[in-house]
Amino acid sequence: MNKPIVELKNVYKKFNDTTILNNINLKLEAGQFYTLLGPSGSGKTTILRTIAGFNDVTSGEVLFQGKKINSIPPHQRNMNTVFQNYALFPNMNVYENVAFGLRIHKVPEAEIKQRVQEVLHLVQLDNYGDREISELSGGQQQRVAIARAVINQPKVLLLDEPLSALDAKLRKDMQYQLRSLQQRLGITFLFVTHDQEEALAMSDVIFVMNDGKILQQGSPVDIYDEPINHFVAHFIGESNIIPGKMISDFHVEFLGHTFECSDAGIPANESVEVVIRPEDLVIVPVDQGKIKVKVSTQLFRGDYYEIIAFDQQDNEWLIHSTKPTIDDSIIGLTFEPDDMHIMRYNEDEHNFNQRLESYEE
């Protein structure tokens, strides 16, 4: 395992008695794309500002390449930020904005010119040097902000919801561009978003946050397939979450039946929650279904139908199907043991990971 570039150890941040960051621990390794994902107010920006040096911590350590940097001011940290509202300097044109970091570091004029051209090319704004900031579109401003931030060749780039002001199409486009930019530059990105699709599409590792805590970290696939708890399961993608009871390893009971599942390490008879993703449910004739549900409504979503149905215990079921069904009809649903994921109440990440490791090969 590589040595981490940035590390937060037991970081707490309090503003007048309210805890904003609650024991944050994270490690960022070189060249990876990390995402902080969480709802508004969960502390994402605060973490970014802590790493950039704009916030001091109430307790805990901020490390950069193994050295404690708690008291190093922002301008001496080898990291750069793309701000939530871009924060481009209105008194300078595009060229001067991008050149700012080099001017500060007294780089010779000829080199400045060459490097500005390079990064403007990188963000596909080759001939925009003379433009005023007010003459740029949102997407162009965003790219200037990125160019300005990467010109100092930082080890870590911090991006605070850089795409949130863009329309849906441009946003998708920029997701690809950002991801490929990160791969070309090979520097560590810490990207903040509250859009779970964006996080899933772009990241190597996602940190899911809520209320100043990191609830779970892992690859997009891990987090999507094996959410640690109700909050994460709900926040990442859509899911059906049904209360159940563990019978024994690899057996769980819900809706009055016992099903084979792929989870273990949970004491028998413990109450649990069962997660099944809507796209893993297959509609079959009633007699072939593992469970029966009554269709309530269905919506055409373009590439699939979104069907809402209810079982006999009034649990809501969300089903994604390529074919429509009939409203108010009773249908059968089937799923594989692998499609189910069992969550214990109040399990912390450490125990969760250990349990998963104990029975997964």
Next chain:
Amino acid sequence: MKKEFKFLYFAPYLLWLLLFVIAPVALIFYYSFFNVNHQFTLNNYITFFTSGTYLTMTANSVWFAFLITAMTLLISYPMAYFITKLKYRNLWILLVILPTWINLLLKAYAFIGLFSHNGLVNQIFNFFGIPAQQLLFTNTSFILVAAYIQIPFMVLPIYNSLLEINPSLVQASKDLGATSWQTFKKIIIPLSIPGIKSGVQIVFIPSLSLFMLSRLIGGNKIITLGTAVEEHFLTTMNWGMGSTIGVVLIISMFIVTILTHTSKKRRVAK
């Protein structure tokens, strides 16, 4: 119907403009073309631009107005900057504005008291063993008091333009490696130029004609254009010459306004 209503709405303002702005300016222009005997003449202007007295007076006025403005700016900018950093900045800015509610004459007399031979300042000097100084009726005291009186008018626009600067710009600058001082030079000062410009406009013009202060505090040693206007209207009764100086002041006001006008020009990358 709607149009008439709109006119009614603006009527008081138009009337006000007409009575108190346009009419006086027109009258000043008009009087400036007459001599003491109420005969039409261009001589007032000829005198003004050929006589050494008036030109020296103009140069003096401009020079002192410049010194007063520079002094005011030098004190006001840091003051405005630090007030934006304070927790109760609204209260502090109110305290800065407060002296403008007091009559100019009262403030002038207060300074006479402070600066006089037995005034507070000289008493403090005595306390430290410094002999009493002639403070009143010097150019320095004139500039200091004028600057003191103008400070609120300079602080306010600068304060407002500083408050308008998005704090994330300052953070972005530091994030890119700039120290606080570099950020101040490269970001904060350039972005507060509009406030500096309007402050200079507001302070420079009245400083050209501070006749009351130049008399009471400056001891009438420096005859500025303002003093000359007062003399012509009240003492020599040469309204024509007084108006001519007034016209010159009005025109220089326009020149200053045009010079400090923010022109949005495009910068070209090097």
